[in-house]
Amino acid sequence: MTAALRQSLSACPACTATPLADAVAAQTHVPEASITLSLPTIHCAACISKVETGLNRHPGVVSARVNLTLKRVQIEATPNTSEEALAAYVETLGYEAHELDADALSATATDKAGRELLMRLAVAGFASMNVMLLSVAVWSGATDATRDLFHWISAAISLPAIAFAGQPFFRNAWSALRVRRLNMDVPITLAILLALGTSLWETALSGHHAYFDAALTLTFFLLAGRYLDHRTRAVARSAAEELTALEVPRATRLKDGVEEQVTLAELSVGDLILVRPGGRMPVDGIIAEGISELDRSLLTGETLPVTAEPGQSVSAGEVNLTGPLTLRASAVGRDTSLHRMADLVAIAESGRSRYTSLAEQAAKLYAPGVHILSALAFVGWYVATFDMRTALNIAAAVLIITCPCALGLAVPAVTTAASGRLFRKGLLIKHETALERLAEVDTIIFDKTGTLTTGALEVLNAESLPKKEFSLAMGLAQGSSHPLAKAIVTAGQSAGIRPAELTGVEEVPGYGTRAHWNGQEVRLGRAHWTGGVPGDQTATFLKAGDGPVRRIEFKDQLRPDAKDSIGALHQAGYQIHLLSGDSTPAVQALAGQLGITQWDAEALPADKAHLVQSMAQKGQRVLMIGDGLNDTAALRAAHVSISPASALDAARVASDIVLLGSDLNPISVACTTARAATRRIRENFAIATLYNVIAVPLAIAGLATPLIAALAMSSSSITVSLNALRLKSR
Amino acid sequence: MNILAYLIPISLCLGGLGLAFFVYTVRTNQYDDPEGDAHRILSGDYDKSPRN
Numbered sequence: 099m100t101a102a103l104r105q106s107l108s109a110c111p112a113c114t115a116t117p118l119a120d121a122v123a124a125q126t127h128v129p130e131a132s133i134t135l136s137l138p139t140i141h142c143a144a145c146i147s148k149v150e151t152g153l154n155r156h157p158g159v160v161s162a163r164v165n166l167t168l169k170r171v172q173i174e175a176t177p178n179t180s181e182e183a184l185a186a187y188v189e190t191l192g193y194e195a196h197e198l199d200a201d202a203l204s205a206t207a208t209d210k211a212g213r214e215l216l217m218r219l220a221v222a223g224f225a226s227m228n229v230m231l232l233s234v235a236v237w238s239g240a241t242d243a244t245r246d247l248f249h250w251i252s253a254a255i256s257l258p259a260i261a262f263a264g265q266p267f268f269r270n271a272w273s274a275l276r277v278r279r280l281n282m283d284v285p286i287t288l289a290i291l292l293a294l295g296t297s298l299w300e301t302a303l304s305g306h307h308a309y310f311d312a313a314l315t316l317t318f319f320l321l322a323g324r325y326l327d328h329r330t331r332a333v334a335r336s337a338a339e340e341l342t343a344l345e346v347p348r349a350t351r352l353k354d355g356v357e358e359q360v361t362l363a364e365l366s367v368g369d370l371i372l373v374r375p376g377g378r379m380p381v382d383g384i385i386a387e388g389i390s391e392l393d394r395s396l397l398t399g400e401t402l403p404v405t406a407e408p409g410q411s412v413s414a415g416e417v418n419l420t421g422p423l424t425l426r427a428s429a430v431g432r433d434t435s436l437h438r439m440a441d442l443v444a445i446a447e448s449g450r451s452r453y454t455s456l457a458e459q460a461a462k463l464y465a466p467g468v469h470i471l472s473a474l475a476f477v478g479w480y481v482a483t484f485d486m487r488t489a490l491n492i493a494a495a496v497l498i499i500t501c502p503c504a505l506g507l508a509v510p511a512v513t514t515a516a517s518g519r520l521f522r523k524g525l526l527i528k529h530e531t532a533l534e535r536l537a538e539v540d541t542i543i544f545d546k547t548g549t550l551t552t553g554a555l556e557v558l559n560a561e562s563l564p565k566k567e568f569s570l571a572m573g574l575a576q577g578s579s580h581p582l583a584k585a586i587v588t589a590g591q592s593a594g595i596r597p598a599e600l601t602g603v604e605e606v607p608g609y610g611t612r613a614h615w616n617g618q619e620v621r622l623g624r625a626h627w628t629g630g631v632p633g634d635q636t637a638t639f640l641k642a643g644d645g646p647v648r649r650i651e652f653k654d655q656l657r658p659d660a661k662d663s664i665g666a667l668h669q670a671g672y673q674i675h676l677l678s679g680d681s682t683p684a685v686q687a688l689a690g691q692l693g694i695t696q697w698d699a700e701a702l703p704a705d706k707a708h709l710v711q712s713m714a715q716k717g718q719r720v721l722m723i724g725d726g727l728n729d730t731a732a733l734r735a736a737h738v739s740i741s742p743a744s745a746l747d748a749a750r751v752a753s754d755i756v757l758l759g760s761d762l763n764p765i766s767v768a769c770t771t772a773r774a775a776t777r778r779i780r781e782n783f784a785i786a787t788l789y790n791v792i793a794v795p796l797a798i799a800g801l802a803t804p805l806i807a808a809l810a811m812s813s814s815s816i817t818v819s820l821n822a823l824r825l826k827s828r
Numbered sequence: 829m830n831i832l833a834y835l836i837p838i839s840l841c842l843g844g845l846g847l848a849f850f851v852y853t854v855r856t857n858q859y860d861d862p863e864g865d866a867h868r869i870l871s872g873d874y875d876k877s878p879r880n
Binding site: 142143144147164165166167220221224232247255 | 836839844846850851854859861862863864867868870
């Protein structure tokens with residue numbers, strides 16, 4: 099996209115949208131920075147024009163263009179305009195805006211492969227229509243010189259058209275043959291080439307039958323299948339990339355006491371890096387300054403925050419909670435523990451690579467079958483008649499009629515319909531065989547933190563606290579952005595409690611908040627700071643003056659509908675397993691609440707992967723659902739895997755399906771849809787076979803004409819596509 | 829049948845024109861934002877060409 103935009107700008111400088119933008123461009127004459135923002139809430143014509151005119155009025159913007167399909171705006175800005183400033187500016191226009199990392203988006207920037215396929219599809223369509231027109235004239239009785247003329251014109255159209263449009267098949271077939279293997283493209287290529295060859299020969303001898311139209315329609319239908327397939331995956335890929343691009347890899351580096359924003363690639367060992375509360379550690383390092391708490395749940399599954407003090411080492415991926423921290427980097431980029439763990443996962447054999455897709459299975463049966471059949475027909479007729487021409491014609495007819503037009507559409511038509519349906523339900527199908535694998539699943543393993551729970555916390559014992567003290571706790575909690583403090587405020591608001599009026603609220607990073615109330619000091623925070631007794635539950639403590647120390651307990655907040663979803667999956671007959679790195683009481687409580695009988699707590703990343711592998715060895719097909727780095731190995735090892743959109747990038751990359759929304763209901767929908775889709779694919783194979791069973795004897799008997807071939811081919815392709823569409827309507 | 833000598837080239841030319849036009853639309857990125865284009869027609873702003 100970026101490149102295309104630049105190109106068109108430079109190719110046609112006058113085309114810039116507004117006069118103002120023209121003026122700016124003319125004044126500056128410096129290379130423009132290209133910025134992409136994600137605008138998840140835009141939806142109408144008014145939104146487009148509001149964002150575009152608003153941005154074009156901004157002095158730092160040369161031009162802006164909204165893409166409503168992708169819900170993004172592409173901005174050409176002057177080099178000193180920052181992404182944050184523009185995002186904030188769009189927010190003032192009334193639309194939610196997020197920066198997108200240009201590097202992560204580059205892969206879908208120009209959908210070159212898609213365009214190429216579309217072009218070939220168009221050429222094949224154009225040529226097949228014209229040739230079909232001529233063929234219909236021949237079938238309806240053109241004879242002698244007219245027929246020959248029509249055949250020659252058809253040849254003149256077909257040969258260049260197929261030479262261009264058929265290239266994807268030729269290329270694939272060649273790469274398969276080179277390593278002495280057969281794939282679906284080998285019979286396709288052979289059929290197309292043989293059809294062209296014999297037709298040309300027939301035409302030269304002014305014969306009756308030419309298969310130019312068949313060769314072209316075959317190419318057209320197969321390209322349509324390929325294009326559908328490509329579109330489905332391109333949509334999923336660009337949505338997945340957008341998730342990655344939302345995490346802009348930038349860090350604040352302290353250089354001689356001055357803060358500067360740099361990309362992660364620019365960081366080096368020994369740099370001082372500032373991480374603000376709420377920020378994620380960009381590197382491995384040692385805390386040089388500052389006291390805070392760290393959330394390690396994405397790495398280990400622990401929900402309890404840990405204290406962070408100078409001298410302590412931290413790993414990339416941990417989230418800083420309360421106070422600003424200054425780190426001295428000890429490992430950056432690919433050397434961080436986060437990356438090393440992700441790399442380790444990449445080496446492990448994945449469930450997806452062990453799987454042979456239905457299309458591959460069909461090709462394995464089909465490709466040798468048609469070759470043998472066609473060869474036998476050739477030999478048979480040659481022995482019977484000693485006529486090379488007849489024998490070759492019949493062999494070609496057999497290949498064309500059995501040609502996998504419908505087989506080529508059978509899988510992509512269904513996956514397109516199913517993926518589209520699931521996308522609207524909030525699921526992103528990233529891998530092409532993910533649906534087929536999902537249909538085979540019998541065991542589902544859930545991770546706890548971040549998957550079954552939202553990662554946010556809720557107050558467990560809100561009722562047992564006296565109202566007055568709760569309002570004190572709320573007043574104190576308002577002064578902090580710590581997750582526990584936020585949970586207290588939310589709980590209080592839903593119980594209708596007003597926060598107490600406090601003076602001098604102060605957050606002590608790593609300990610808690612304190613304030614003055616009626617001349618007494620009140621504190622909310624860690625056990626040893628307030629005089630409480632620490633337990634194994636996540637808890638914080640309130641001390642009001644001389645009063646008793648109150649314990650406020652927390653538990654992970656369940657995702658909405660988690661209980662219903664688990665119930666639905668239980669009912670559908672799946673074995674459900676809970677697997678977490680968190681402490682035993684927390685996991686036990688959650689398992690009991692959800693009615694899950696099989697659970698494992700305090701599992702290390704390797705334990706998780708081992709459990710999945712041992713289940714696979716017992717013949718179980720495992721669906722792993724997890725979000726943390728500690729789940730990635732298990733996600734890879736599982737037969738098929740799902741991760742929520744909030745997961746770490748590494749986990750999303752490792753999984754086949756991404757869950758976009760916050761509730762878990764789509765999972766059971768996905769399971770049923772996957773089963774239905776696989777059923778449709780098998781039905782489609784059956785339909786395609788049925789057509790072959792009827793048409794092949796005709797071809798072998800030498801009764802097939804180009805007209806019969808065309809009819810069989812089109813009607814089977816249309817039946818298969820219609821069968822796939824049935825999936826969408828339900 | 830001499831009419832064929834005119835009709836066939838004409839039909840091929842017309843089809844080819846359609847194809848050339850389609851190629852032009854693909855080359856100028858007109859399929860990148862189908863949803864946005866559907867909405868843009870409703871807005872009063874003058875919009876020269878899709879450029880992203």
